[in-house]
């Protein structure tokens with residue numbers, strides 16, 4: 001047996017990925033640059049062995065790489081906290097429209113109750129929350145989930161864009177981001193429009209007749225029923 005094959009089989013027996021990688025690189029260089037290395041004759045007489053060593057070492061390295069990636073991914077998913085989430089009664093799950101403090105544009109407010117639990121021995125801290133397909137407009141106060149017996153939490157989340165349509169229920173999943181930046185999505189939650197009564201708006205329009213967004217007068221028919229302030233339907237849903 002030739003030198004390269006013997007070396008190769010020894011490397012296989014030890015199964016050191018560094019040695020195999022060395023063989024892969026060396027055989028590759030010999031195949032590509034025999035002239036520069038002044039081994040043209042030797043490379044020609046051993047060509048078959050060199051090609052086999054190159055392909056096999058390459059295949060072993062690829063297997064090693066894929067196994068490593070697979071192990072890393074599995075470890076990552078095992079480390080992720082298994083956060084359980086049970087939404088509170090849908091009677092208390094509502095959406096409405098408010099004013100985004102910085103841009104003074106309309107934003108959607110989601111209100112609901114959630115029960116959180118997990119089996120870890122440390123506390124999970126929820127740093128951010130949003131409806132899937134939207135982004136949070138103001139920071140959430142940290143929600144600390146101690147473990148398996150926490151009280152339910154009432155949530156108030158401001159998001160953009162306004163995915164709900166006037167007078168219609170909104171169905172979507174809330175996503176909670178923990179201190180490890182892992183995301184946990186709830187089951188589908190139905191949010192009812194939080195409509196205020198016509199009487200309430202009639203009284204409101206007496207004292208505050210102008211739209212919060214365009215500053216023009218609003219009639220009772222033009223008033224958005226889900227808005228927490230005087231606002232045209234057309235100024236919220238352009």
Ligand SMILES: [Zn+2]
Nearest residue numbers: 211214232235
């Ligand atoms: Zn307006």
